[in-house]
Amino acid sequence: MLPYLIQILPYLIHILTFIAIYLIVNLAYAIPVGYTGMLNLGHVGLLAIGAYTSAILITSGYSFWLAFPLAALLSGIAGFLLALPARRIKGDYYALMTLGFVFVVNAILLNWQPLTRGPLGITGIERPEGFISPERYLILTLIVLAATAFFVRRLVNSPFGKALEAVRDDDLVAESLGKPTAKLRVISLSVSAVIVGIAGALLAPFIQFINPQIFSLDLVIWLLAALVVGGLASFPGAIVGTVIIIALFESVRFLPVPLDLVGALRLAVFSIALLAVVLMRPRGILGRAQLE
Amino acid sequence: MNALEIKNLSKSFGGVHAVRGASFEIAEGKITALIGPNGAGKTTLFNVVNGFISADEGKVFLHGREVTASPVWERSRLGMSRTFQQSRVFKNLSIRENLALALREDDDKFWKSFLRASSEDGIEEKIKETLSLVELHRDIDTPVTDLSYGQQKLFDLARALLNPHTVLLLDEPVAGLNPVIREKLKDIMKHLKERGETILLIEHDIDFVRAVADWVIVMDQGSVLTEGEPEKAFKDKRVLDAYLGTTAEKSR
Numbered sequence: 218m219l220p221y222l223i224q225i226l227p228y229l230i231h232i233l234t235f236i237a238i239y240l241i242v243n244l245a246y247a248i249p250v251g252y253t254g255m256l257n258l259g260h261v262g263l264l265a266i267g268a269y270t271s272a273i274l275i276t277s278g279y280s281f282w283l284a285f286p287l288a289a290l291l292s293g294i295a296g297f298l299l300a301l302p303a304r305r306i307k308g309d310y311y312a313l314m315t316l317g318f319v320f321v322v323n324a325i326l327l328n329w330q331p332l333t334r335g336p337l338g339i340t341g342i343e344r345p346e347g348f349i350s351p352e353r354y355l356i357l358t359l360i361v362l363a364a365t366a367f368f369v370r371r372l373v374n375s376p377f378g379k380a381l382e383a384v385r386d387d388d389l390v391a392e393s394l395g396k397p398t399a400k401l402r403v404i405s406l407s408v409s410a411v412i413v414g415i416a417g418a419l420l421a422p423f424i425q426f427i428n429p430q431i432f433s434l435d436l437v438i439w440l441l442a443a444l445v446v447g448g449l450a451s452f453p454g455a456i457v458g459t460v461i462i463i464a465l466f467e468s469v470r471f472l473p474v475p476l477d478l479v480g481a482l483r484l485a486v487f488s489i490a491l492l493a494v495v496l497m498r499p500r501g502i503l504g505r506a507q508l509e
Numbered sequence: 510m511n512a513l514e515i516k517n518l519s520k521s522f523g524g525v526h527a528v529r530g531a532s533f534e535i536a537e538g539k540i541t542a543l544i545g546p547n548g549a550g551k552t553t554l555f556n557v558v559n560g561f562i563s564a565d566e567g568k569v570f571l572h573g574r575e576v577t578a579s580p581v582w583e584r585s586r587l588g589m590s591r592t593f594q595q596s597r598v599f600k601n602l603s604i605r606e607n608l609a610l611a612l613r614e615d616d617d618k619f620w621k622s623f624l625r626a627s628s629e630d631g632i633e634e635k636i637k638e639t640l641s642l643v644e645l646h647r648d649i650d651t652p653v654t655d656l657s658y659g660q661q662k663l664f665d666l667a668r669a670l671l672n673p674h675t676v677l678l679l680d681e682p683v684a685g686l687n688p689v690i691r692e693k694l695k696d697i698m699k700h701l702k703e704r705g706e707t708i709l710l711i712e713h714d715i716d717f718v719r720a721v722a723d724w725v726i727v728m729d730q731g732s733v734l735t736e737g738e739p740e741k742a743f744k745d746k747r748v749l750d751a752y753l754g755t756t757a758e759k760s761r
Contacts, residue, residue: 371623372623375616375622375623376609376613377616377618377619377622377623378622379602379606379610379613379616380610380613380616380617380622382599382602383599383602383610386598386599386601386602387597387599387600389561390593390597390598391582391599392560392580392581392582392585393561393581393582393585394585394610394668395582395583395585395586395672395673396610396617397580397582397583400617401617404617404619408619450601505601
């Protein structure tokens with residue numbers, strides 16, 4: 218058993234880091250979607266902005282510790298701009314608009330070649346001094362995850378978090394109780410975008426190579442599916458959903474099937490899981506609210 | 510100074526003139542009832558006053574301050590609080606969480622709220638006190654969706670009372686309620702009058718209006734037909750015509 222564990226330890230460290238980064242993303246993603254009721258599909262675009270900011274700065278010789286806050290800042294600004302139309306556009310229309318944002322970011326990454334190297338992507342993204350080894354980088358990621366979890370949990374349990382839930386449940390009643398719903402939506406998405414930018418800044422040096430394909434429609438669906446499976450407006454739900462989706466995704470790798478079938482099988486397993494949750498527990502495993 | 514002034518308010522939806530040049534004043538510390546037959550424009554007027562619908566023409570003043578262009582949340586912060594004809598709740602929250610939202614005035618301030626997340630001094634007492642006032646005896650941690658229709662109407666009133674206000678707008682407070690709760694609400698309204706609340710209410714139940722209102726404004730076809738003390742207003746021939754359709758009969 219022990220030799221086997223030692224053999225798979227690098228894989229375990231890799232997958233744990235991967236889960237930790239996407240937990241940061243989804244804890245943040247839960248703020249506008251689960252708690253504020255904004256069907257925002259643009260978070261992958263924000264993650265890409267964070268990851269590319271970090272990758273470009275690091276490969277240009279700047280420190281990770283400079284890239285890290287700048288990635289958060291740029292993603293936060295993009296999130297603020299993405300939130301502005303939410304003052305007037307809601308529901309499906311807002312979802313479509315934010316999905317468009319992902320395609321726009323993707324098109325920029327593909328075509329602004331002098332900066333992003335287009336479809337070739339950016340390679341050689343170094344991890345910071347002191348956190349170069351995978352296990353040390355995992356520790357850094359876990360520290361950021363712990364800070365994110367503390368922040369998000371406190372936020373959603375604060376009066377501000379309850380005001381966000383009021384906006385989700387009935388924005389007209391929230392307005393009639395003196396809640397500036399437009400402002401609350403903008404803050405909700407902007408704060409979330411800052412955290413997602415941080416996750417992007419961690420992702421790029423973790424995989425050390427990024428290209429626009431990573432930030433595609435597939436990831437939009439995975440992120441939303443993780444929230445729906447775990448349950449909306451639930452802090453543990455966001456964690457459980459993310460872990461389940463990544464575990465399902467990875468488990469297919471170990472099935473005795475030809476390699477060229479793995480992709481299709483992943484989609485099948487994922488679809489069945491999503492369907493099962495939607496049919497049996499419409500609010501997700503631990504959810505308190507339902508997307509409408 | 511009047512608590513609320515409505516000046517020459519008009520609102521149309523396509524070719525339908527829901528409110529036409531309505532003007533009236535609401536005195537402080539009084540209960541004013543806005544009555545009229547179905548389609549008279551009461552609810553539209555109510556929603557324009559509250560800010561849910563913007564006016565085509567005219568002005569709304571709250572304690573002398575013009576609020577015609579103010580968003581709903583700002584009118585609330587200036588002192589307007591309302592209930593709904595069909596009770597509306599934050600359905601994923603408990604009674605406590607719903608009512609605490611009405612009490613808090615600065616929960617949109619992200620950092621302030623974030624830094625004092627657990628400080629909720631006095632909120633529970635205020636909630637219990639107000640629920641006791643409206644005679645809604647339920648555990649405050651009950652999901653709000655567990656309340657019956659009648660209880661939700663009482664809950665709605667409690668929420669409007671907890672929302673810091675100077676003027677209460679009540680949209681058909683006794684609609685769909687059984688006689689026992691109607692009587693209970695009469696007593697509650699009398700108590701609110703005694704404590705000096707300024708109330709504008711829409712109501713179809715004439716007995717209820719007669720029992721609680723100090724002043725009655727009668728609307729018909731989008732305009733103010735007449736206003737006065739309840740007994741006087743109810744004896745006005747134009748009011749009887751509007752309710753019984755005599756004028757319409759004659760015009761045929």
